[in-house]
Amino acid sequence: GQQLNQSPQSMFIQEGEDVSMNCTSSSIFNTWLWYKQDPGEGPVLLIALYKAGELTSNGRLTAQFGITRKDSFLNISASIPSDVGIYFCAGQNLDSNYQLIWGAGTKLIIKP
Amino acid sequence: DVKVTQSSRYLVKRTGEKVFLECVQDMDHENMFWYRQDPGLGLRLIYFSYDVKMKEKGDIPEGYSVSREKKERFSLILESASTNQTSMYLCASSFQAAGSDEQYFGPGTRLTVT
Numbered sequence: 001g002q003q004l005n006q007s008p009q010s011m012f013i014q015e016g017e018d019v020s021m022n023c024t025s026s027s028i029f030n031t032w033l034w035y036k037q038d039p040g041e042g043p044v045l046l047i048a049l050y051k052a053g054e055l056t057s058n059g060r061l062t063a064q065f066g067i068t069r070k071d072s073f074l075n076i077s078a079s080i081p082s083d084v085g086i087y088f089c090a091g092q093n094l095d096s097n098y099q100l101i102w103g104a105g106t107k108l109i110i111k112p
Numbered sequence: 113d114v115k116v117t118q119s120s121r122y123l124v125k126r127t128g129e130k131v132f133l134e135c136v137q138d139m140d141h142e143n144m145f146w147y148r149q150d151p152g153l154g155l156r157l158i159y160f161s162y163d164v165k166m167k168e169k170g171d172i173p174e175g176y177s178v179s180r181e182k183k184e185r186f187s188l189i190l191e192s193a194s195t196n197q198t199s200m201y202l203c204a205s206s207f208q209a210a211g212s213d214e215q216y217f218g219p220g221t222r223l224t225v226t
Contacts, residue, residue: 003154030213031213033213033214033215035217040220040222041219041220042116042202042204042217042218042219042220043155043202043217044217045214045215045216048213048214088154088155090215092213097168098143098160098162098206098208098213099145099157099160099170100213100215102155103154104152104153104154105154
């Protein structure tokens with residue numbers, strides 16, 4: 001099935017750094033979602049975006065629905081050790097029929 | 113809070129065994145989904161259901177079947193488990209209402225087939 005292009009694949013950062021990741025699609029999306037998965041657990045929803053241009057924050061996390069409706073980014077400010085995990089973007093387009101199209105994930109690793 | 117529970121966190125089964133993975137959600141969601149997750153391959157949809165007794169194939173349905181007899185419960189069945197079905201299995205649910213596309217996940221079942 002279709003996948004979103006999510007980058008980077010992994011990030012090694014120092015505690016306190018800001019983090020940025022993004023997803024792009026070849027088709028227009030109506031919804032962009034960002035999830036975080038801790039090791040051995042299911043993904044947890046962080047932010048949901050439903051309007052082009054929408055910018056939404058959840059604590060230190062900020063995500064935007066791109067104005068072209070073909071991309072989205074997630075920023076994490078002042079990273080802390082518990083931010084470690086895999087971040088997934090997911091989206092829905094008109095053909096999705098309740099299904100989500102998923103990015104491959106960005107693995108965040110904090111250097112000691 | 114949405115709660116999605118899965119019957120087991122870890123399972124070890126032998127090749128050829130019939131395996132049942134159960135998922136229950138308590139939010140009256142219409143849609144339920146089964147994914148498998150393998151390193152480097154992300155989340156891949158096996159089957160989903162948009163109503164009781166209704167099911168649709170996802171991207172990788174081969175070797176699996178599903179059952180949805182009640183709205184809150186969605187079962188994944190491996191008719192004859194094989195070693196290439198060793199994986200993390202994730203169940204999710206969602207509403208059908210417009211503007212409500214978020215899926216909520218259970219904790220996952222890590223299945224090992226030996």
